Amino acid sequence: MTSTSADQSLHALADRIAIEEVLARYCRGIDRCDADELARVFTDDAEIDYGDGPKPVDATIDGLMAGLGAMRLTQHNIGNVLCDVDGDAARAETYCVALHILPGTDGEPDVELVVGGRYLDRLVKSDGRWRIANRIYIMDWNRQQASTMQHRGGLFDTLNRHGARAPGDPSYDWWASES
Numbered sequence: 539m540t541s542t543s544a545d546q547s548l549h550a551l552a553d554r555i556a557i558e559e560v561l562a563r564y565c566r567g568i569d570r571c572d573a574d575e576l577a578r579v580f581t582d583d584a585e586i587d588y589g590d591g592p593k594p595v596d597a598t599i600d601g602l603m604a605g606l607g608a609m610r611l612t613q614h615n616i617g618n619v620l621c622d623v624d625g626d627a628a629r630a631e632t633y634c635v636a637l638h639i640l641p642g643t644d645g646e647p648d649v650e651l652v653v654g655g656r657y658l659d660r661l662v663k664s665d666g667r668w669r670i671a672n673r674i675y676i677m678d679w680n681r682q683q684a685s686t687m688q689h690r691g692g693l694f695d696t697l698n699r700h701g702a703r704a705p706g707d708p709s710y711d712w713w714a715s716e717s
Contacts, residue, residue, distance in 0.1 A: 572704035650685035
C-alpha cells in the first residue's frame, strides 16, 4: 500500500467514524430532549421527513421536543450503518430500534411503544464537520403494549441513578466535569 492510498484509507475511516458520531449525537439529542444537541447534527437548511412529508429542521426539532417531551422516556439505539463517502458528501442508511414510554390515561398503565426503522441520510462536511442535510425515515415495524418498566423494586431497587431529560441527566454533569 502506498503512502497516498494509506492516507486516503485513514481519511475515509476518520470520515466514517465522524458520521457515526453524528448519528449517535442525534440519538442523544432525541432521548435527552436537547434541542441544541439536535440542532448541531443538522445543517441549518436541512429537510427531514419522518413519513409525513419533508419539513425544515427548525419545525422538525420543535415538533420532536413537544412530542417526545410529553413521553416519560425514549431510548433510540442505532445498529447497522451502511455509509458511502464521496469527498465532502455522504449517504448513510442506519438501522434504529427505539423505545418510547407514553403516560397512561384515565388510570390505565403507561404504554410501551417499540419501533424499528431506518434513517436514510444525506450528509455534508463543512468546516471539517459532518452534518445531516437531508433525512428520510422508514418505519419497518412497531409494537405497542402496556409498559412493565419500573425504576424501583426487584433486582435494581438499590440503583439510585436514572436517566432524565436535559439537563437533569447525569451525563451532562459527567461530560462537564474535568477528567
